[in-house]
Amino acid sequence: MANKTSTHAHPKHLYHHFIDSEQQFSAAKMGMWIFLGTEILMFGGLFAAYIIYRAWYPELFTMASHELNTIWGAVNTVVLIGSSLTVAMAIKSAQLNQKRNIAINLGITIALACVFMVIKYFEYTHKFHLGIYPGEFYTFDGIEHPKANIFFSLYYLMTGLHGIHVTIGIGLMSWLLWRSLKGDYDSEYYTPVEITGLYWHLVDIIWIFLFPLFYLID
Amino acid sequence: MATAEASSNMKKVQVRRYKPEENADTNYLNAESGLRSWLLTKDHKRIGILYLIATTFFFFFGGLLALGIRMELWTPAATFIEADTYNQLFTLHGVIMIFLFLVPAVPAILGNFFLPMQIGAKDVAFPKLNLASWYIYMIGAIGTIFVIFAGGIDTGWTFYMPYSSTTGGAVTFMSFGVFILGFSSILTGINFITTIHKMRAPGITWGKLPLFCWSLYATSIIQILATPVLAITLALVGMERLLGIGIFDPALGGDPVLFQHFFWFYSHPAVYIMIVPGFGVVSEIVSTFSKKTIFGYWAIAMSSLAIAFISFLVWGHHMFVSGQASLANMVFSFLTFLVGIPTGIKMFNWLATMHKGSISLKTPMLYILGFFFLFTVGGLTGIALATIAIDIHLHDTYYVVAHFHFVMVGGMVMAYLGGLYYWWPKMSGRMYNETLGKISALLVFLGFNVTFLPQFVMGAQGMPRRYFNYIDQFQGFHQVSTIGAFILGIGFAMVFYNLVKSLFNGEKASANPWNSRALEWQVASPAPPHNFDHIPVLIHGPYDYHKPMADFQLGLAQTNGHEPEMGTHIEADKEVEMKD
Numbered sequence: 001m002a003n004k005t006s007t008h009a010h011p012k013h014l015y016h017h018f019i020d021s022e023q024q025f026s027a028a029k030m031g032m033w034i035f036l037g038t039e040i041l042m043f044g045g046l047f048a049a050y051i052i053y054r055a056w057y058p059e060l061f062t063m064a065s066h067e068l069n070t071i072w073g074a075v076n077t078v079v080l081i082g083s084s085l086t087v088a089m090a091i092k093s094a095q096l097n098q099k100r101n102i103a104i105n106l107g108i109t110i111a112l113a114c115v116f117m118v119i120k121y122f123e124y125t126h127k128f129h130l131g132i133y134p135g136e137f138y139t140f141d142g143i144e145h146p147k148a149n150i151f152f153s154l155y156y157l158m159t160g161l162h163g164i165h166v167t168i169g170i171g172l173m174s175w176l177l178w179r180s181l182k183g184d185y186d187s188e189y190y191t192p193v194e195i196t197g198l199y200w201h202l203v204d205i206i207w208i209f210l211f212p213l214f215y216l217i218d
Numbered sequence: 219m220a221t222a223e224a225s226s227n228m229k230k231v232q233v234r235r236y237k238p239e240e241n242a243d244t245n246y247l248n249a250e251s252g253l254r255s256w257l258l259t260k261d262h263k264r265i266g267i268l269y270l271i272a273t274t275f276f277f278f279f280g281g282l283l284a285l286g287i288r289m290e291l292w293t294p295a296a297t298f299i300e301a302d303t304y305n306q307l308f309t310l311h312g313v314i315m316i317f318l319f320l321v322p323a324v325p326a327i328l329g330n331f332f333l334p335m336q337i338g339a340k341d342v343a344f345p346k347l348n349l350a351s352w353y354i355y356m357i358g359a360i361g362t363i364f365v366i367f368a369g370g371i372d373t374g375w376t377f378y379m380p381y382s383s384t385t386g387g388a389v390t391f392m393s394f395g396v397f398i399l400g401f402s403s404i405l406t407g408i409n410f411i412t413t414i415h416k417m418r419a420p421g422i423t424w425g426k427l428p429l430f431c432w433s434l435y436a437t438s439i440i441q442i443l444a445t446p447v448l449a450i451t452l453a454l455v456g457m458e459r460l461l462g463i464g465i466f467d468p469a470l471g472g473d474p475v476l477f478q479h480f481f482w483f484y485s486h487p488a489v490y491i492m493i494v495p496g497f498g499v500v501s502e503i504v505s506t507f508s509k510k511t512i513f514g515y516w517a518i519a520m521s522s523l524a525i526a527f528i529s530f531l532v533w534g535h536h537m538f539v540s541g542q543a544s545l546a547n548m549v550f551s552f553l554t555f556l557v558g559i560p561t562g563i564k565m566f567n568w569l570a571t572m573h574k575g576s577i578s579l580k581t582p583m584l585y586i587l588g589f590f591f592l593f594t595v596g597g598l599t600g601i602a603l604a605t606i607a608i609d610i611h612l613h614d615t616y617y618v619v620a621h622f623h624f625v626m627v628g629g630m631v632m633a634y635l636g637g638l639y640y641w642w643p644k645m646s647g648r649m650y651n652e653t654l655g656k657i658s659a660l661l662v663f664l665g666f667n668v669t670f671l672p673q674f675v676m677g678a679q680g681m682p683r684r685y686f687n688y689i690d691q692f693q694g695f696h697q698v699s700t701i702g703a704f705i706l707g708i709g710f711a712m713v714f715y716n717l718v719k720s721l722f723n724g725e726k727a728s729a730n731p732w733n734s735r736a737l738e739w740q741v742a743s744p745a746p747p748h749n750f751d752h753i754p755v756l757i758h759g760p761y762d763y764h765k766p767m768a769d770f771q772l773g774l775a776q777t778n779g780h781e782p783e784m785g786t787h788i789e790a791d792k793e794v795e796m797k798d
């Protein structure tokens with residue numbers, strides 16, 4: 001039809017309701033930023049609970065924090081920061097059209113995320129072993145404070161919700177890895193890599209708050 | 219083929235003008251057929267219809283529960299059900315009406331359908347997410363309904379701690395259902411904000427954005443900022459029941475008032491999720507049926523944002539008697555008064571729009587007039603409740619019940635029904651029966667007042683809310699209220715009948731039966747599959763009633779020069795018709 005607006009050929013990745021790739025890319029990015037805003041508010045609820053209980057029982061937080069293993073917490077912090085770097089490198093590789101490096105960097109990111117989860121697994125099981133369960137099931141008697149269970153409820157809730165996010169991130173990046181191995185991403189189109197990267201940075205940043213708030217109280 | 223020049227940001231853009239087809243052969247309803255084409259659709263219009271069907275079902279279900287509550291209150295103590303059943307009835311009624319009906323009603327039905335059309339886009343920014351949001355909604359909704367068979371729930375829609383962590387029944391299940399519903403609402407919010415920012419057609423500057431879009435924008439901001447907090451709060455309620463985490467439960471060392479803070483941090487803004495989209499509908503209808511440019515465009519647009527902002531600062535007005543510090547009470551009370559300012563600004567601008575307009579009292583407009591009366595009462599009684607000394611007396615009485623029904627039903631449901639009638643020709647391609655429409659509108663208005671006005675009096679005299687039993691003094695009020703509820707119910711049933719009947723034998727609708735200047739009316743009815751065959755260029759504003767109807771033809775950008783940029787200002791110096 002003579003009066004169709006769009007004259008340039010539609011690239012494969014472009015959805016029909018966008019005018020061009022530029023619009024599609026900036027919309028996807030904006031959507032992800034807003035989503036990250038909602039994530040911050042969701043964690044925000046837990047952080048608010050943390051702040052309130054810490055203000056009420058500062059001595060509890062100092063005592064209970066000694067039960068957490070600072071070394072493993074620190075290792076995990078380094079691991080996650082490293083994975084943020086590699087995911088950024090995956091995006092850079094896409095921009096430079098180095099298709100193979102996209103996959104390699106995503107692979108490393110996934111591996112680091114798994115290391116994080118494995119360390120977390122050992123931390124959790126070690127505590128379960130001592131009887132440090134969340135809430136009602138708490139049986140540990142090494143902390144002289146009547147509300148020690150609440151500290152660990154918060155610990156499990158916040159690190160648990162964070163862990164769920166890491167797991168979702170592993171899932172997303174495995175899918176990206178598969179698609180990048182098929183050669184779907186290049187410098188023309190790498191929106192999913194970019195926005196998953198944004199998500200991953202947020203997961204990383206949340207941990208950067210969780211680590212000092214739980215492990216480094218003194 | 220004639221052309222007119224238009225300039226956008228120094229770039230020269232060619233704009234041709236064309237008349238869209240009347241009664242096109244293909245529209246979004248018949249472009250594809252079969253159940254599959256509906257269940258897997260990514261078309262925002264069809265998703266709007268999916269929401270319409272689902273929420274209508276839940277609305278009538280919730281309505282039946284309400285009639286059950288009212289019938290039970292015909293006599294003190296047991297009339298036809300047990301106290302426990304009564305508690306479950308009002309809980310389910312509240313949850314269904316708020317989370318399954320009112321929150322999605324205007325945004326997910328009318329917003330989904332008309333937001334992209336009003337900004338000249340082919341779809342929302344993320345059509346797949348849009349469909350996903352409907353499925354998430356359905357899963358959450360079915361989960362919520364399933365609660366009935368899993369032991370029921372009697373906490374009230376507010377899930378107050380510690381009762382909700384100790385009572386029997388399916389509270390965990392319900393909180394999970396509402397948690398899921400929250401995500402559907404978040405996805406809609408993300409979609410709308412991105413769509414409004416990124417998908418506006420050339421010529422649709424922020425200053426030409428229809429006020430319905432502005433109101434959806436404000437609503438979406440509340441949705442994305444408040445809903446995650448509700449999600450985490452309900453997750454904590456679930457955890458409290460499953461693991462006894464002790465954050466809210468005083469028996470385990472927790473603090474139940476903390477729960478109330480969390481809950482109202484969401485739920486007060488949520489009442490604006492429920493009303494602000496209605497404000498947008500009112501703006502559209504008032505202007506169209508007064509044949510006048512909207513008065514105070516920017517004041518109306520910005521007051522929506524102001525309401526969104528203030529709504530986050532007033533949650534404590536639900537907790538005046540929860541042992542909140544008296545300083546906090548005073549601050550929350552004062553901040554709550556402030557909400558009246560932007561709300562009042564809107565009312566005055568709407569009235570000024572009607573002033574000296576040529577008002578046509580069609581059914582949609584009748585609902586909006588109803589809205590003006592009822593919402594004003596609802597809002598002013600809110601101010602009364604925000605006054606601490608008065609609230610101590612009125613808190614948890616029928617006065618509060620009447621207050622929020624005046625805003626939620628008298629305000630939002632009125633606006634919703636007005637909007638549904640108004641846009642029905644575009645959605646269905648048919649005209650409803652005007653006489654029946656008017657009669658049912660009057661019946662709804664009458665039934666509503668008979669139901670809820672007595673509740674103000676009862677409440678002020680001390681009738682507590684959520685009680686199964688009452689002293690004899692209140693029986694007269696309760697019986698009037700029950701009669702009103704049945705009148706209201708008949709009114710709603712007639713609305714349903716009228717709209718459904720029009721599908722079978724309604725007159726065929728023209729593209730623009732109301733002579734509206736807004737963009738969605740410049741295309742065929744029912745809407746074409748992709749809204750616009752070409753990207754339209756907007757030359758006039760959506761409320762330019764001072765210009766002759768003949769001027770309202772769509773512009774069409776030529777691509778030989780530059781593509782006009784999305785959302786930039788377009789000015790056509792010469793306006794020449796194009797024969798095509």
Ligand code: HEM
Pocket residue numbers: 376489490492493535536554555557558561596597598599600601603604605609612613614618621622625626630
């Ligand atoms: C001018 C604006 C408004 C003001 C000043 C206001 C004020 C208040 C106050 C102070 C209360 C607490 C009463 C108490 O529990 O003792 C309240 C309750 C309530 N309001 Fe409003 N309100 C306003 C608008 C709205 C709107 C627009 C809606 C809904 C669309 C709404 C829905 C409700 C609901 C549902 C409750 C009861 C909550 C419950 O305890 O179950 N209000 N309002």
Ligand SMILES: [Cu+2]
Pocket residue numbers: 485486489532533535536
């Ligand atoms: Cu409120």
